[in-house]
Amino acid sequence: MKIKTIEDFYKDVRANIPSTINREIGHFNVFNMEELMQRLRKKPEMPYNRRAYYKISLIIGRNRAEYADKVIEIEKNALLFATPRVPYNYVPYDLDQSGYFCVFTDEFLREVKSGVQIDDLPIFKAGGYPIFQLSEEQRDEIAAIFRKMEKELASDYLYKYDLIRNYVLELIHFGQKLQPVTANYPTHTAAERISSLFVELLERQFPIESTHQQLRLRTAKDYAAGLAVHVNHLNKVLRESTGKTTTDLVNGRIVKEAKILLRQTEWNVSEIAYCLGFEQVAHFSNFFRKHTEVSPLAFRSGH
CATH class of the missing domain: 2.60.120 (Jelly Rolls)
Incomplete structure (x- = not known):
């Protein structure tokens, strides 16, 4: 892009x-x-x-x-x-x-x-x-x-x-x-600060701008390590503040970026899968279908 x-x-x-x-x-x-x-x-x-x-x-x-x-x-x-x-x-x-x-x-x-x-x-x-x-x-x-x-x-x-x-x-x-x-209004409590830092760390990985760029952080453990907190504590904080787990939030943001790349670039599905941290195209296709109920190609074509 x-x-x-x-x-x-x-x-x-x-x-x-x-x-x-x-x-x-x-x-x-x-x-x-x-x-x-x-x-x-x-x-x-x-x-x-x-x-x-x-x-x-x-x-x-x-x-x-x-x-x-x-x-x-x-x-x-x-x-x-x-x-x-x-x-x-x-x-x-x-x-x-x-x-x-x-x-x-x-x-x-x-x-x-x-x-x-x-x-x-x-x-x-x-x-x-x-x-x-x-x-x-x-x-x-x-x-x-x-x-x-x-x-x-x-x-x-x-x-x-x-x-x-x-x-x-x-x-x-x-x-x-x-x-x-x-x-x-800025947040002040320790839990709110962790939530805010998580969002900042998550968004810092996006947008994907070239087919050579790949997500560095993919799992809840990756983000917990980046924030220097235990993964269970991060999950608890995010569930209390957003109603969702770390994995839910990360996956949701990856799906959002996948939609952007499918609709707004001419990259093939294999390139998009690589950028978003999937080792195999099939894993990405299954992941995308699970969260959107359509395949990547069907979404790209507007069906």
Whole structure:
């Protein structure tokens, strides 16, 4: 699965990378979707890929968003947060599209506040659901923030990037307020910390980006060893916090990645099986059928 760089992005939208935009402090730019579509004279093509940059989009129009293994129908207005850690795209159904989006690298927003990295924010955490349907009032409020970004980016104000960074944070906090309340508060107990570290360790293995990559951790014992806890204790903690065992959670994430690879790559089943840690294709096929009730090939063909 190709990782789209910021250079690839500018090629896709048929624009040169502005040499004056944040050369020292990372990259940032903001776009008006209507103007972009007029320049392209077609619906923008967004292949399903990981990007090497972050993107926040206000989508106005009918679209289908594909994020990790989820497909979301957008009927009118939506706010989408995209991270380099998760592959995604959205497909416009027609040319009646408007809205805004901004792209930025991690250097631009390296530390949003003392000691907190951008990937530690709830909106960008692995396993999240960062696509939100919006009311017209919410849409107008977000559009106003993007217009302020546009205006500031074109200004000669010496500290304009500090101000733009605040607007980006405003969008992030807007999205985080739309998340379930529990997603926005860090956990503190020892058990909750183990659960959080387990999820982080699990997600660190994904996405699979090439046929030469293979999962390092496959079993409950592997994860317990990685967290320096006894496997029985890890199982107890995870069962109490999620209702599932370590094996259930690991297998569920492998099935999720298998679906992504089957649908979004042209790799053969043998290559996918190898990447996901199965020594034989038959073992992978049996595993996939057990969890989905269809074979890998049937799933790939949509049956």
